[in-house]
Amino acid sequence: MSHKSFRQAIFEALRQEMQRDPRVILMGEDVAGGRGAPGEQDAWGGPLGVTKGLFPEFGPERVLDTPITESAFIGAAAGAAATGLRPVADLMFIDFMGVCFDQIMNQAAKFRYMFGGKATTPLVIRTMYGAGLRAASQHSQCLYPLFTHIPGLKVVIPSSPYDAKGLMIQAIRDDDPVIFCEHKAMYDIQEEVPDEAYTIPFGEANFTREGRDVTIVALGRMVMFANQAADMLAKEGISASVLDPRTTSPLDRDSILESVAETGRLVVVDEAHPRCNMATDIAALVAEEVFDALKAPIRKVTPPHTPVPFSAALEDRYIPSPEKITAAARAVMQHARALA
Amino acid sequence: MQLSREELLRAYRAMRIIRDFEERLHDEFATGEIPGFVHLYAGEEASAVGVCQHLTDVDVIASTHRGHGHCIAKGCDVSAMMKEIYGRRDGLCGGKGGSMHIADLSLGMLGANGIVGGGPPLICGAALTAKTLKTGGVAIAFVGDGGSNQGTTLEAYNLASVWRLPAIFVVEDNGYAESTAAAWSVSGSQSQRAAGFGMPATEVDGHDFFAVHEAAGSAIARARAGDGPSLLHVRLNRYFGHFEGDACTYRAPGEVEKLRAEKDALAQFRRRVTEAGLLDAAALDAIDRESAAMIEAAVADAKAAAEPGEADLLTDVYASY
Numbered sequence: 001m002s003h004k005s006f007r008q009a010i011f012e013a014l015r016q017e018m019q020r021d022p023r024v025i026l027m028g029e030d031v032a033g034g035r036g037a038p039g040e041q042d043a044w045g046g047p048l049g050v051t052k053g054l055f056p057e058f059g060p061e062r063v064l065d066t067p068i069t070e071s072a073f074i075g076a077a078a079g080a081a082a083t084g085l086r087p088v089a090d091l092m093f094i095d096f097m098g099v100c101f102d103q104i105m106n107q108a109a110k111f112r113y114m115f116g117g118k119a120t121t122p123l124v125i126r127t128m129y130g131a132g133l134r135a136a137s138q139h140s141q142c143l144y145p146l147f148t149h150i151p152g153l154k155v156v157i158p159s160s161p162y163d164a165k166g167l168m169i170q171a172i173r174d175d176d177p178v179i180f181c182e183h184k185a186m187y188d189i190q191e192e193v194p195d196e197a198y199t200i201p202f203g204e205a206n207f208t209r210e211g212r213d214v215t216i217v218a219l220g221r222m223v224m225f226a227n228q229a230a231d232m233l234a235k236e237g238i239s240a241s242v243l244d245p246r247t248t249s250p251l252d253r254d255s256i257l258e259s260v261a262e263t264g265r266l267v268v269v270d271e272a273h274p275r276c277n278m279a280t281d282i283a284a285l286v287a288e289e290v291f292d293a294l295k296a297p298i299r300k301v302t303p304p305h306t307p308v309p310f311s312a313a314l315e316d317r318y319i320p321s322p323e324k325i326t327a328a329a330r331a332v333m334q335h336a337r338a339l340a
Numbered sequence: 341m342q343l344s345r346e347e348l349l350r351a352y353r354a355m356r357i358i359r360d361f362e363e364r365l366h367d368e369f370a371t372g373e374i375p376g377f378v379h380l381y382a383g384e385e386a387s388a389v390g391v392c393q394h395l396t397d398v399d400v401i402a403s404t405h406r407g408h409g410h411c412i413a414k415g416c417d418v419s420a421m422m423k424e425i426y427g428r429r430d431g432l433c434g435g436k437g438g439s440m441h442i443a444d445l446s447l448g449m450l451g452a453n454g455i456v457g458g459g460p461p462l463i464c465g466a467a468l469t470a471k472t473l474k475t476g477g478v479a480i481a482f483v484g485d486g487g488s489n490q491g492t493t494l495e496a497y498n499l500a501s502v503w504r505l506p507a508i509f510v511v512e513d514n515g516y517a518e519s520t521a522a523a524w525s526v527s528g529s530q531s532q533r534a535a536g537f538g539m540p541a542t543e544v545d546g547h548d549f550f551a552v553h554e555a556a557g558s559a560i561a562r563a564r565a566g567d568g569p570s571l572l573h574v575r576l577n578r579y580f581g582h583f584e585g586d587a588c589t590y591r592a593p594g595e596v597e598k599l600r601a602e603k604d605a606l607a608q609f610r611r612r613v614t615e616a617g618l619l620d621a622a623a624l625d626a627i628d629r630e631s632a633a634m635i636e637a638a639v640a641d642a643k644a645a646a647e648p649g650e651a652d653l654l655t656d657v658y659a660s661y
Contacts, residue, residue, distance in 0.1 A: 083450070083466045083469040
């Protein structure tokens with residue numbers, strides 16, 4: 001056990017799984033970097049250095065740099081997965097799904113069903129998402145709801161280094177296509193992470209705070225913000241649970257419903273665009289299944305329905321904040337008091 | 341390349357079964373009993389069989405909308421295919437795929453594909469598997485002239501060349517992408533496109549089994565030797581519409597009748613092998629009878645087979661839940 005960053009946690013998961021299973025390969029744009037260039041090999045390890053060091057250890061047959069050709073290499077990863085390898089493909093930014101979605105949505109996700117259960121596609125697509133780095137509209141989105149919408153895909157959104165390692169190892173060992181979403185503003189966050197390999201099962205939510213008055217459901221980076229909000233609320237005498245589903249597909253419906261049944265109040269925080277996102281999905285689930293337990297209307301905390309802005313002055317207002325989460329929790333508490 | 345008597349019989353048998361399968365589907369579709377979209381391969385048999393005759397189960401192919409011929413040439417069970425097209429529970433894909441998604445991965449058949457140009461990137465992956473696991477296999481993407489214009493296909497040419505994959509791209513150019521002429525929609529030429537990616541290309545008459553077989557043999561041998569991808573531009577014709585129900589008003593009057601009379605792949609094959617004394621007519625006639633009986637039985641079995649039930653709706657989405 002030692003202190004590790006989110007970046008190191010993912011690197012360690014990839015490295016340990018590549019050591020364990022020779023069928024695990026890594027491919028993507030600049031996953032090593034410098035290929036064919038006169039200077040350093042393994043020059044990048046991805047644009048944020050997550051995979052740096054894998055190329056010297058595993059070589060060009062298992063760490064494959066690709067041209068900038070998402071359709072071809074994401075499709076190749078799907079085809080390789082269906083024929084015996086266990087590829088981890090690096091879709092650098094989630095926003096680039098636009099140029100390769102067919103190979104994910106119509107090919108990899110549907111092989112098993114279309115072929116009558118006779119295909120397995122053990123594919124992991126790592127991809128960076130999220131706002132906060134002033135990366136503007138085409139490099140900052142949280143498009144995981146679009147993947148969650150597709151039957152046949154599993155979608156993982158880790159909120160801490162510990163979870164990132166365990167969920168990545170689970171993703172690589174899983175026999176279905178997994179979209180593994182890494183928030184680009186979280187790579188330097190550190191915590192204690194075991195040195196040995198371990199897995200965290202999909203579809204099992206994690207409570208990062210336990211409380212009685214209100215359930216705050218949050219994903220990815222928003223879990224940190226929800227924790228900060230819960231700590232602020234505690235000082236005001238409001239006891240909040242923070243529930244991190246960890247995976248949006250499968251979704252741990254039971255934990256969400258049980259928690260809301262206990263607290264009677266729900267705030268859902270989602271950094272994704274507000275229409276048809278995880279907040280609407282979870283709000284609908286709760287309204288349908290435990291309506292009678294609700295003491296107040298469900299509150300969603302999301303960005304506005306706009307592209308992600310560039311200017312820091314705008315982006316900081318765009319992203320859900322601990323303060324906005326706190327305000328939403330206060331609002332549901334006040335509503336309950338009005339009833340009482 | 342001199343083919344043995346057994347190989348010649350095998351080739352004719354596969355082509356005959358494809359033809360009978362498709363001609364029969366054309367008739368059965370007209371009765372309204374077959375659901376969905378069906379795209380028939382009749383007229384193109386020499387391409388699928390000329391290529392796939394070189395392959396074993398370690399080799400992988402990806403097909404197109406017009407996939408029945410590739411499935412049969414790769415060895416898929418004809419009766420299970422027919423049941424699949426009728427949407428039956430015992431179909432090759434449990435009735436969940438249908439005509440456009442017939443697959444059998446155990447035979448290296450990675451599926452017909454409902455997305456034009458869907459297959460070439462997948463084939464880069466299958467070729468990467470062969471290369472990485474050193475199976476000795478090759479991977480082949482069949483693409484139509486329509487699919488040849490998709491970015492996925494051109495990206496796959498590049499990736500296969502950059503990674504030096506054991507891949508072959510077989511462009512089956514039947515002259516029409518749906519209703520639009522290839523002469524209008526394909527800029528440059530298929531061979532020039534291959535050259536642009538540093539791939540060798542061969543143009544071949546797709547009505548001539550022997551020409552396809554020889555050209556495919558060279559491309560496959562090159563891939564197996566580790567010398568990288570190549571392209572075959574196969575010129576051929578389809579006898580039916582893009583889909584069943586297509587009135588084909590875009591085709592010239594008498595076009596198909598003339599092709600059937602002058603270019604037919606099975607008639608050419610029969611004439612070649614009997615005139616050369618390689619096979620006698622009686623042996624071919626026997627295959628004709630065997631194929632007719634096989635298709636008759638497959639249709640009868642498919643019509644009688646059970647449909648999927650309520651419980652089948654929710655299964656097969658994930659390997660683990």
